[in-house]
Amino acid sequence: MKIGIIGSGHMGSALGRIWGRNGHDIMFSSRHPSELEGLAKSIGSNAGYGTPQEAARFGEVILLAVPWGQAGDVLSSIVPLDGKILIDCTNPIKKDLSGLELGQNTSAAEEAAKRALGASVVKAFNTAFADVMRSGSRVFEGHRATGFYCGDDQAAKAVVSKLIDETGLEPVDCGPLHSARYLEPVTGLLLELAAKEGMGTNMAIALLRR
Amino acid sequence: MKIGIIGSGHMGSALGRIWGRNGHDIMFSSRHPSELEGLAKSIGSNAGYGTPQEAARFGEVILLAVPWGQAGDVLSSIVPLDGKILIDCTNPIKKDLSGLELGQNTSAAEEAAKRALGASVVKAFNTAFADVMRSGSRVFEGHRATGFYCGDDQAAKAVVSKLIDETGLEPVDCGPLHSARYLEPVTGLLLELAAKEGMGTNMAIALLRR
Secondary structure, eight states: OEEEEEOOSHHHHHHHHHHHHTTOEEEEEOSSGGGGHHHHHHHOTTEEEEOHHHHHHHOSEEEEOSOHHHHHHHHHHHOOOTTOEEEEOOOOBOTTSSSBSSSBOOOHHHHHHHHSTTOEEEEESTTSOHHHHHSSOSEETTEEOEEEEEESOHHHHHHHHHHHHHTTOEEEEOOSGGGHHHHHHHHHHHHIIIIISOOOSSEEEEEEEO | OEEEEEOOSHHHHHHHHHHHHTTOEEEEEOSSGGGGHHHHHHHOTTEEEEOHHHHHHHOSEEEEOSOHHHHHHHHHHHOOOTTOEEEEOOOOBOTTSSSBSSSBOOOHHHHHHHHSTTOEEEEESTTSOHHHHHSSOSEETTEEOEEEEEESOHHHHHHHHHHHHHTTOEEEEOOSGGGHHHHHHHHHHHHIIIIISOOOSSEEEEEEEO
């Protein structure tokens, strides 16, 4: 398959290298194509380099792997893309990692905190299926499912972390209550998989480390 | 610890049962408290039942486990909650599971699709750290990290699924491109953990099944 890589930073180069070694034809690209010669040569004769426009013309599949802030301009410069597949791996993360630049504006937890006068609100358990909590174990093939939680009161979080641990989930502190904007969509994902993709509710999300 | 359970459906009853068996004092509650007698008795003398107001007064920790649509009214009926910890496990999921009722309005992928004229856009790889893709393996303690992807063109998704599989990630189809609204916040979560919670980038999200 012919794959054009738009943006050849850590992600673009890593994926291009994997696919190139797997026998696909790769064209890396950036605004400074000559800097990509070494990368292409390290893979072999099935890898080349060029401008984003050249990579877009070349690829049947195009990987969009530029920083989010550049995505709009780059796309405008490579359209039309008739009949091509565009893999978008961008993330609209703010530069200071304080949130997403688009698509999000509040969370149920933050709304609850406005109403729960006097209480320290901790978001927890929302990413776990009730069926899993009712079952005999929170362990999946040797891995504990993760109990993500977040909140603005450290002492309250310490209490909740222990309550999570007691259920068998592995507590993972996800920072301030604002992170509920990340945790609630995780459940959106799980429900999509369980109900619409037919995977059922005997599953869980885990943070894997090594 | 005294724990008040607001809403005694699948999640509230499951967590109350676990914590009750662990020796905590539990008060279950609902709008129809008498229906909770059997649940409380099945745990023992450290479990009781009452109205949401009684459970809120009782608990040092309060679990909010009602359907999202009822959360606002219930909270208004139990405040003030001075000095208490409120665990919010609600999710603002639409009844037809078509999205979140608040907090989300678009995604980078949907914005990219507006600009990528002619292309079939598939969201993929955004939940994987480049450091993991550059490393020798996508396996964490025997588990493959998950390669979540979504898009509206089934043929394009079949191609991308294979390309994901080639990288060592386990492809999981997350439905329409709209699901990018779930996948992009996952990366917000991972970056929060990696950068602000100091966990580094040698980690990944996995969907566990059994």
